[in-house]
Amino acid sequence: MGVTERKAREKEELRSLILEAAMRLFAEKGVENVTIRNIADAVEYSIGTIYVYFKDKNAILHALHTKGFAELRSRFLVLMHVNNPMERLKAAGHVYIQFAHENPEMYNLMFSIIAPMDFIETWNNEWNEGQATFSFVRDMVQDCMKIGYFGGHSALPLAYMIWSMVHGMCSLVISRRASITGLENPPAEAYAEFLRILDKL
Amino acid sequence: MGVTERKAREKEELRSLILEAAMRLFAEKGVENVTIRNIADAVEYSIGTIYVYFKDKNAILHALHTKGFAELRSRFLVLMHVNNPMERLKAAGHVYIQFAHENPEMYNLMFSIIAPMDFIETWNNEWNEGQATFSFVRDMVQDCMKIGYFGGHSALPLAYMIWSMVHGMCSLVISRRASITGLENPPAEAYAEFLRILDKL
DNA sequence: AAATTAAATGAACATTGTTCAGTATTCCAA
DNA sequence: TTGGAATACTGAACAATGTTCATTTAATTT
DSSP, rough: OOHHOOOHHHHHHHHHHHHHHHHHHHHHGGGGGGGGGHHHHHHHHHHHHHHHOSSSSSHHHHHHHHHHHHHHHHHHHHGGGGSSSHHHHHHHHHHHHHHHHHOOOHHHHHHHHHHHHHHHTTTTOOOHHHHHHHHHHHHHHOOOOOOOOTTTTOHHHHHHHHHHHHHHHHHHTTTOOSGGGGGGHHHHHHHHHHHHHHHTT | OOOOHHHHHHHHHHHHHHHHHHHHHHHHHOOOOOOOHHHHHHOOHHHHHHHHOOOOOOHHHHHHHHHHHHHHHHHHHHHHGSSHHHHHHHHHHHHHHHHHHHHHHHHHHHEEEEEHHHHHTTTTOOOHHHHHHHHHHHHHHHHHHHTOOSSOHHHHHHHHHHHHHHHHHHHHHTTTTTTTOOOSSHHHHHHHHHHHTTTOO
8 A cells, every 4th residue: 555665765765864964964064073963953853763763873874984985986987988997097096086085074984984894894794885996996907907007916906005095195185194295285296196107007 | 409300200200101001092992992081090090180181182192193103203213224215215115014003093093083183283283293204205205316216206296195005005904994805914915016116117 | 387389189061872761643444 | 533553753861971170188398
């Protein structure tokens, strides 16, 4: 009779509402500075209701982290239209840095904050989001190797090196450690150096 | 009459005692999971006494972060005996990665956690610790350029690129993001790739 | 020995995540 | 239509946190 379905839909809607409010608050005030009460206020429900829809704060953080990866993935998918793997790899770095620049708090949640990892561990799950993202980078590196780049290198460590580099560039800015360099835009300028290096490999 | 001096010395001693206890607790339980009460218990003084010696928790975190940089600096100073700048740069990377591996919580405090930066901002100070460390890397890069390496590159962005890379390698491990790579020892294996790249520049 | 200064205390407060017994609402069968 | 059952929602209450500050204790000077 469709009632069960409608209820399920309504539950899903409030769940989404909570997540959207949480995401907005996180972007505004920073992940650390948002309380369950803030979120409850924003969606105009009680504290207890939040706990009906999410087991605890970690569950909210994990769900949000997953939303972040969906967005990053959709940006990466666009790159599939770049046929040359080296050009694709170069562009992927730009996309990654741009994403971190536009969504610093979300980036933090995805790649630095421990909470989502705790959630995954608690429920004996795998970090599929990270797995997929890393595979994307690794595959690009392997495709580059197939057409002659990166001779004498191994794909896996090299992929981790490249990921680490762009992650480091972004996370040092987000953790407010990059300003002492005196660079105008550290990730952009440093990534430009990396592109120059790539041409020699 | 020396009483003032003795008192100043005693104050300094208790301050050190608090910091040492805090450092031990941080290494044991992780920075996030140590409370002022834990520290007070460890040194067998009351909560209030901690606040006599440190304005707030950020002040403790900042003082500890500074101790971490002193240790890292002393490890870097040993490298001054390596005359070839490129060999020095390569060795510095190893030292950096080793330090992060041995002191993950301290590393987090030095390069990821916001508290020490908040403390610095509150008192209108500069991040001298980071400044000095980055200068060390930049100088090594410049020395390499003087003897013909890194042609066509600029020292500052390149130094930030290298710092970002090793920082990324370490911080992804510490934030538990690196296990999905399947690598045994991600920083070590990825840094080995970087060394191979350096030889081509 | 008294007075003054310095050091140490811990009860108390506001804020946090979290729980859960209770209330309100919705649903469906009689 | 209505009663009872299932579902959804509530917010008071709890423990733990960082922090403050009036009070007590100790040390020093007069």
